[in-house]
Amino acid sequence: MITFDKVTKAYPDGTTAVNELDLECPSGKITALVGPSGCGKTTSLRMINRLIEPTSGTISLDGESTADMDPALLRRRIGYVIQHAGLFPHRTIVDNVATMPKLLGKTKKEARTRAMELLETVGLAAHFADRYPWQLSGGQQQRVGVARALAADPAFMLMDEPFSAVDPVVRSQLQDEFLRLQKEIGKTIIIVTHDIDEALKLGDQVVVLRTGGVLAQAATPLELLTEPADEFVADFVGRDRGYRSLGFANLDGRVDTVAEPVARLGDSAGEALARTSDDWLLVVDPANKPIGWVQPSKVVGSIRPDDVNLSGTVADVHGTMRALLDAALSAPSKRGVVVDGDGVLVGTVTAHAAVAAIESADL
Numbered sequence: 001m002i003t004f005d006k007v008t009k010a011y012p013d014g015t016t017a018v019n020e021l022d023l024e025c026p027s028g029k030i031t032a033l034v035g036p037s038g039c040g041k042t043t044s045l046r047m048i049n050r051l052i053e054p055t056s057g058t059i060s061l062d063g064e065s066t067a068d069m070d071p072a073l074l075r076r077r078i079g080y081v082i083q084h085a086g087l088f089p090h091r092t093i094v095d096n097v098a099t100m101p102k103l104l105g106k107t108k109k110e111a112r113t114r115a116m117e118l119l120e121t122v123g124l125a126a127h128f129a130d131r132y133p134w135q136l137s138g139g140q141q142q143r144v145g146v147a148r149a150l151a152a153d154p155a156f157m158l159m160d161e162p163f164s165a166v167d168p169v170v171r172s173q174l175q176d177e178f179l180r181l182q183k184e185i186g187k188t189i190i191i192v193t194h195d196i197d198e199a200l201k202l203g204d205q206v207v208v209l210r211t212g213g214v215l216a217q218a219a220t221p222l223e224l225l226t227e228p229a230d231e232f233v234a235d236f237v238g239r240d241r242g243y244r245s246l247g248f249a250n251l252d253g254r255v256d257t258v259a260e261p262v263a264r265l266g267d268s269a270g271e272a273l274a275r276t277s278d279d280w281l282l283v284v285d286p287a288n289k290p291i292g293w294v295q296p297s298k299v300v301g302s303i304r305p306d307d308v309n310l311s312g313t314v315a316d317v318h319g320t321m322r323a324l325l326d327a328a329l330s331a332p333s334k335r336g337v338v339v340d341g342d343g344v345l346v347g348t349v350t351a352h353a354a355v356a357a358i359e360s361a362d363l
C-alpha cells in the first residue's frame with residue numbers, strides 16, 4: 001500500500017502543486033490520478049519515487065516512510081513508465097529491457113532470457129527484440145516501457161500518462177492488455193491520466209484532484225459516477241462522459257410476439273440468465289406478457305441469477321443496476337438487464353444508460 005499523509009509540495013516561486021494530500025492507494029490495485037492540467041498529478045506521482053521531494057508530509061510504502069529510504073534502492077522497488085517510453089535510443093529493444101536484470105546481477109544470457117519473457121508478456125513479438133526504439137511504433141515503444149518497468153519485478157508501478165501518446169484505437173487496445181496483465185501480476189499501480197474515461201476504465205480507485213493540488217474525491221468509478229462529492233467532480237466526470245444527456249430512451253427492450261416464451265420472470269428467470277448460449281431468450285413478465293429479449297452471453301459477466309432481485313423495491317433495483325454498471329464499465333459495449341420496482345424486466349441497458357437511469361428519480 002502507498003500512503004500519502006498530509007503531503008504538500010510548494011515551489012519556491014509560491015506555486016503550491018500539491019496541498020495537504022491524504023490518500024491511500026491499496027495494495028494490488030490500480031489507483032488512477034486524474035484532474036485538470038496543472039492540478040499536481042505528475043508532482044504527486046514523482047514524489048513517491050523521490051524524483052521530487054515533498055515540502056512537508058509523509059509518503060509511505062507498506063507503512064515505511066520513503067524519506068528514510070535510499071532513493072536509488074527505493075527506485076528499484078518501484079517501476080516507472082512515462083509518456084514517451086523514455087527508451088535508451090542506442091540500445092536494442094531487448095537490451096533496453098535487460099538492463100535492469102543485469103544491474104540486479106543476472107548474467108548476460110539470463111538477463112536476455114528474462115527480457116525476452118517480459119517482451120512476450122507485454123505482447124511484443126520476438127522479432128522486435130533486436131530492433132532499435134526508433135524502428136518501433138509509439139504503441140510498441142510503450143509496451144517496451146512497461147516491460148522495462150517490470151524487469152526488476154517491482155511491487156509498485158508508477159505510470160505517467162503511459163497511453164496518451166498513441167492513437168485512440170491503439171490506446172484502447174493497450175488499456176485492455178494492461179488490465180489483463182494486471183490480473184496476472186497484481187501490482188500496486190498508480191497511473192496518471194488527464195482522460196477521465198481512461199481513469200474510470202483502469203482505476204479500481206479514481207482520485208480526482210482539483211487545481212492547486214487539492215483532493216476533490218477518491219472513490220471507485222461507480223461511486224464517482226453515482227455519488228460525486230460536489231459539483232466540480234460531477235462536472236469533471238459527467239462532462240467528459242456526456243452521461244447527463246443520456247436517458248431512458250436508450251433502454252432497449254425489443255418486444256415481439258413469440259408463440260412459446262423460453263424464459264419467464266419468477267422462478268425460471270434465474271435459469272434463463274444463467275444460460276450462456278448465444279440464443280436470444282424471450283423474457284415474459286409474471287402475466288406471461290413478452291417483455292423483451294436477452295442474449296445471455298452478451299449480458300455483463302457479473303450478473304448471476306441471484307443479482308436479479310425479482311421482488312425488489314426501488315432501492316433493490318438501484319442496487320442491481322449498480323452491480324450491472326460496475327461490471328459494464330469494464331465492458332461498455334455489453335448490456336445488462338434492468339428490472340423495475342416490481343421485479344419485472346423492462347429491457348436491456350448499456351452502461352451509459354444505466355448511469356442515466358440511476359440518476360433519474362422516476363424508476
Ligand code: ATP
Nearest residue numbers: 011013015017036037038039040041042043044194
Ligand atoms: P498536466 O496534466 O498538465 O501534465 P499535472 O497535473 O501533472 O499537469 P504538475 O506537472 O504536477 O501538474 O504541476 C502542478 C503545478 O506545479 C503546475 O501549476 C505547475 O506549473 C507547477 N510546477 C511544476 N513544476 C514546477 C517547478 N519546478 N517550479 C514551479 N512550479 C512548478
